[in-house]
Amino acid sequence: MGVEEGGRRGGIPVRADSAGSVWVSTERGSHLRGRRVRDTKPEVMLRSALHALGLRFRLNRILAGRYRPDLTFPGPRVAVFVDGCFWHGCPRHGASRFRGPNAALWEAKIAANKDRDVRANAALAETGWRVVRVWECEVKADVQQAACRVDALVRRAGSAPDGAPAD
Incomplete structure (x- = not known):
């Protein structure tokens, strides 16, 4: 399953880092954003x-x-x-x-x-x-x-x- 246009995979938001690794956005990880x-x-x-x-x-x-x-x-x-x-x-x-x-x-x-x-x-x-x-x-x-x-x-x-x- 590839990353769709708009940075989503199967309806789940994702983002790629500088190394090209794909991170899946999770509710549990939301507190780490903007540290x-x-x-x-x-x-x-x-x-x-x-x-x-x-x-x-x-x-x-x-x-x-x-x-x-x-x-x-x-x-x-x-x-x-x-x-x-x-x-x-x-x-x-x-x-x-x-x-x-x-x-x-x-x-x-x-x-x-x-x-x-x-x-x-x-x-x-x-x-x-x-x-x-x-x-x-x-x-x-x-x-x-x-x-x-x-x-x-x-x-x-x-x-x-x-x-x-x-x-």
């Missing part, structure tokens, strides 16, 4: 907590040619990513399995996101950046603890001699 990419609630919460600790940072800078951390601390060269539990496959809160007509596509999407995260970490480390990834659930559970973890790395990295690892 923010930047300035998510966990990201804003963490930024506020870091600012209250006296840290100043830059937002959404492109580093290592193509990667865009949520926050960067240029002096100590620390990049912070706030990863959504669903989109990046949190081991505690990410989906353990997918159901429905798009299950295989979701599994591939989350796996691709995880692979991109690993590539970003490696590329940033190769160019002298220290990367910290904070899960959405960490921020929601205790934003101060998450902020203190970032703060400790930023201050340690800022006090390390040039070229010396801060860890």
Whole structure:
């Protein structure tokens, strides 16, 4: 059964992504449409907590040619990513399995996101950046603890001699 004119398959709305995969529109997936990419609630919460600790940072800078951390601390060269539990496959809160007509596509999407995260970490480390990834659930559970973890790395990295690892 092919996709009919108007983006429907057998009366069900569908859409193709950039890879040509056909996603079937479902009622259960409607809450995922229009999700923010930047300035998510966990990201804003963490930024506020870091600012209250006296840290100043830059937002959404492109580093290592193509990667865009949520926050960067240029002096100590620390990049912070706030990863959504669903989109990046949190081991505690990410989906353990997918159901429905798009299950295989979701599994591939989350796996691709995880692979991109690993590539970003490696590329940033190769160019002298220290990367910290904070899960959405960490921020929601205790934003101060998450902020203190970032703060400790930023201050340690800022006090390390040039070229010396801060860890």
